[in-house]
Amino acid sequence: QVQLQESGPGLVKPSETLSLTCEVSGYYISRGYYWGWIRQPPGKGLEWIGSIDQSGSTYYNPSLKSRVTISIDTSKNKFSLRLSSVTAADTAVYYCARHPHSILRGVTTLYWFDPWGQGTLVTVSS
Amino acid sequence: EIVLTQSPGTLSLSPGERATLSCRASQSVSSSYLAWYQQKPGQAPRLLIYGASSRATGIPDRFSGSGSGTDFTLTISRLEPEDFAVYYCQQYGSSPSTFGQGTKLEIK
Numbered sequence: 001q002v003q004l005q006e007s008g009p010g011l012v013k014p015s016e017t018l019s020l021t022c023e024v025s026g027y028y029i030s031r032g033y034y035w036g037w038i039r040q041p042p043g044k045g046l047e048w049i050g051s052i053d054q055s056g057s058t059y060y061n062p063s064l065k066s067r068v069t070i071s072i073d074t075s076k077n078k079f080s081l082r083l084s085s086v087t088a089a090d091t092a093v094y095y096c097a098r099h100p101h102s103i104l105r106g107v108t109t110l111y112w113f114d115p116w117g118q119g120t121l122v123t124v125s126s
Numbered sequence: 127e128i129v130l131t132q133s134p135g136t137l138s139l140s141p142g143e144r145a146t147l148s149c150r151a152s153q154s155v156s157s158s159y160l161a162w163y164q165q166k167p168g169q170a171p172r173l174l175i176y177g178a179s180s181r182a183t184g185i186p187d188r189f190s191g192s193g194s195g196t197d198f199t200l201t202i203s204r205l206e207p208e209d210f211a212v213y214y215c216q217q218y219g220s221s222p223s224t225f226g227q228g229t230k231l232e233i234k
Binding site: 061062113 | 127159161163169170171172173176182214216218219221222223224225226227228
C-alpha cells in the first residue's frame, strides 16, 4: 500500500529556510494524484500548506504563498517543501499526504488527504 | 476562505453510547465536499469520511457522515474504546481547503 515518510531537520533558526522531503513508497508519483503538505502547531489544528502534481503544477495556501515552494522529483519518487523566513509561529508537525483531484472545465479541485505520512516536528528556535 | 466551526469542543461519553459531532461552515460547501478525520495522540490524521457521507476504505460502518450546505454531522453509532480521539472536518470545495478546530471525544 502507499506509504509516505517525511524527513528533514528538526530544528531551524529564525529567518532561515525550512526544508523537508516526503518519500513515497508503494506508488509511482509519476502516475498521478496531487501530493500535499499540511502542518499542525503543537496542540492546535491543521493547516493546508500547498500541493503539487506529477507535472509540477502547484497550488499554495494564500496565507503562506509568498514563502512556500513545493517541488517534485518523480525519478526519486519524492516531493519537497521549502518555507523561507521562518519564525516561531512556523513551529509545527509537518505532514505530507496524497490527495485525489478532479479537473472539470479546466478547473482543478483538490480533494481529501489520504494517506498521510507519520509527520515530523520542526521547531524554529535560535 | 471558508471557516469551519466544530462543536462541541469536547464530548464526554461512555463506550457503547452514540456520538454526534457537528461541523458548521461559514458559507455553503459546494458539492458537499467535506471530509472527516480521526487523530489519536502522536499519530497522523486518518481519513474516515469524504464527500460528506462516503466511508473511506476500511472504516467501520458505525461511522457515518451526513449533511449539506453549511451543516455537517459525523455520527458514531456505538462507541468503541478505540474511538476516543480528536476529530477534524475539512472542506475542499473552495480554495484554500480548510479544517475545523477539532472535537475531542473523551471517555466519561
